[in-house]
Every structure is written in structure tokens, then in C-alpha cells.
Amino acid sequence: MAVLEVRRLGLVPYPDALALQRSLVEERRADRVPDLLLLLQHPPVITLGVRGDGGRSNVVAEASQLSALGIDISETGRGGDVTYHGPGQIVGYPILDLRPDRCDVHRYVRDLEQVMISVCADYGVTASRVQGLTGAWVGEDKIGAIGVRVSRWITSHGFAFNVNTDLRHFDLIVPCGIANRGVTSLQHAAGRDLRLDEVEDAFIRRFCECFERTLRSA
Numbered sequence: 001m002a003v004l005e006v007r008r009l010g011l012v013p014y015p016d017a018l019a020l021q022r023s024l025v026e027e028r029r030a031d032r033v034p035d036l037l038l039l040l041q042h043p044p045v046i047t048l049g050v051r052g053d054g055g056r057s058n059v060v061a062e063a064s065q066l067s068a069l070g071i072d073i074s075e076t077g078r079g080g081d082v083t084y085h086g087p088g089q090i091v092g093y094p095i096l097d098l099r100p101d102r103c104d105v106h107r108y109v110r111d112l113e114q115v116m117i118s119v120c121a122d123y124g125v126t127a128s129r130v131q132g133l134t135g136a137w138v139g140e141d142k143i144g145a146i147g148v149r150v151s152r153w154i155t156s157h158g159f160a161f162n163v164n165t166d167l168r169h170f171d172l173i174v175p176c177g178i179a180n181r182g183v184t185s186l187q188h189a190a191g192r193d194l195r196l197d198e199v200e201d202a203f204i205r206r207f208c209e210c211f212e213r214t215l216r217s218a
Contacts, residue, residue, distance in 0.1 A: 012040045036095040058082045060173060093158045140181050
């Protein structure tokens, strides 16, 4: 069974995380590091995908409002539309070599969805997929978003899962370009206060289970 190293990085500015991923993708390609899962949070930021205008048309807040709230906009290089990252949200960036037996991007996205669905189940929350859309959903509301990049079967970017995020910030955008659905958090859906580090523990366990990896400490 392949090894997975988990790095829990705390609060990391988005541009720093982007640069780190690019570096680690090359390290993984050269086999200087094992498969990695980066778990972190970002200061408040709106991120854009690579499709069309990247989701700029789905940013509904004025620039002055974003500035007053201290929320930046960053381009990403990942798939997907516009999304929001902020404290209280677990962001997971897997740096995996999908070769030789997992070279299927659709399967990879479904597996990330399954990890989030399984974590929800650990907290008594029923989450599911929605046909034609990505991510994990609790009823009509998205609890976890996915936007990935796969370059010669090395992955980067990944998922963003709302634990105790300030959901009001999602009102600044049309999340993932989907106007007729809402967003939720695990804390809201579970109806109780949750510790982010404990939910990270659940993500590590479920990720290793889904991707058939053995955990190695950093």
C-alpha cells in the first residue's frame, strides 16, 4: 500500500499555498517526496477557475465591498468556477501520483467527493452527490467544493470543506456559478460546535481509507 504524508499547515495565504503546490508537484514528479495531503486554511479570499472568465461574472460584490472586508481575488489554475475560502474551512490539496492504477480524472473527483461524504457521516450528517454537479451536498446546499488540476497524472488543488466557516461571505459570489442552490457548513448541519482539528483527523482517516494509503508522519 502506498504511503501518504500529511502536512497540517494552519493558516496560509493563498498565493503562498499556490507556490508551495507548484514546487511540490515537481518534487513528487521527481519522486523526491511521497504522495502528500496538505491540510490548511486560507485568509478570506475569492478564487477563480480557468473555465471561461474563471467566474468573474459570478462575483456579485463590488470591489469596494471586498476591499472593506479585506477579501482578495486570486486566479488559481484549477478547474471549476468561483469559490470562497476563509477561516473555518478545511482546504485539502492532495499532491498524488495517480499512476499506475488510478489514471482517471473522473474517478479522482468522485473519490474526493466520497471522502467528504464519509466525513459528514462521521458527524451524523447525510451528504450526497448531485448528478451533473461536483462536490458534496447536504440537501440543496453545498458543504464541500472541488476544483482540481491534474498534470501528467500528478494532482494539485483539491477540495474546500466548510466546517465552521462564516457562510455570509458566500453571499459575495454565486458559489461555483450555481445560482439556485445554497451553501452550508458541517457545524450548521450537525447543530453543534465543532473543532477544526478533530474534523481534520476525520479527513485524514477517510482519505487514507478511500485512496488506499498508509499514513506517514511528516
